[in-house]
Amino acid sequence: MEDPNNATHKDETWERRVLEKLAQDVLQEQRARRRWGIFFKALGFAYLIAVLVLVVDTGSAEKLADGRHTAIVNLHGTIEAKGEASAENIINSLQSAFEDKGTVGVVLRINSPGGSPVQSGIIYDEIRRLRAKHPDVPLHAVVEDMCASGGYYVAAAADNIYVDKASIVGSIGVLMDGFGFTGSMDKLGVERRLLTAGENKGFLDPFSPQDTRQKQHAQVLLDDIHKQFIEVVRQGRGKRLKEAPEIFSGLMWTGAQSIQLGLADGFGTVDTVARDVFKAEKTVDFSVRENIAERFAKRLGADMAKSLALRVFGDGPAIR
Secondary structure, three states: OOOHHHHHHHHHHHHHHHHHHHHHHHHHHHHHHHHHHHHHHHHHHHHHHHHHHHHHOOOOOOOOOOOOEEEEEEEEOOEOOOOOOOHHHHHHHHHHHHHOOOEEEEEEEEEEOOEOHHHHHHHHHHHHHHHHHOOOOOEEEEEEEEEEOHHHHHHOOOOEEEEOOOOEEEOOOOEOOOOOOHHHHHHHOOOOOOOOOOOOOOOOOOOOOOOHHHHHHHHHHHHHHHHHHHHHHHHHHHHHOOOOHHHHOOOEEEHHHHHHHOOOOEEOOHHHHHHHHOOOOOEEEOOOOOOHHHHHHHHHHHHHHHHHOOOOOOOOOEEO
8 A cells, every 4th residue: 555655755756846847947948038138139239330330430531512622631649550640541531632623722730749750751751742743732731739749740741831829839859768677676676587689689678777889879760860850841841941959959839939930831720721721611521530440449459458468668769
């Protein structure tokens, strides 16, 4: 005869198994729904970003209207290969501006502390080429807050330079900056172990004592680039430039002072140059702009580079 207690235990075991199975099925279904929900949310977010990139910020120049106009190209910020004011971006903008049939004149609007001598030189050379190719299309530089070092290097290629009386102009010089950590390392008891193939491969290493010969060689490099800068300014400004030793010393001046020294030609803004000089009041901005995706990718890349950086090096030459 079957034990009633045993039968009751079997029933409870069976019910427990059924409940556990139902609970597992419910959990699996919830997990599946959650995964699909995340997938569709991500898909919707990606679609939204794509729409914004295509519709809101395409990165191209402003749509052109028919008729005569003044073309504007902005050079804002540090001049560097991976920045907004890279030679590639500025040159693409300038080429589009010069080649447009409705362009009466080009205004290069500058607000820059300077930057790479190489990038500045590339822009300068291209401006000279475009001016020779399109002799009927003048290019004037309009300085806003600052046109220093590499910014002025570029401006020197313009037909004329217009400033505000309080603009900062000049800084015709070159620098190479960095840090030396040998004293701090001695205090911390840190030993520098640097292995090189080539006696100067560790050139100006910030963790090693400064080498006199390397310092002298660095000065030769700076002096040579400075001579190139001076030659460019003299070539661009010609007889308008007042020959004074302090002009090429790295000093900066106000816009009013820069006119007296021949570094600039007069006071003016984008609007006054377009209206009074080019006689084409309508303006069209040809500046190349990064779209949202490019800005996000660059920012992400920069943040990752900073977080993963293992060594600290001094900067190379900069016209700033």
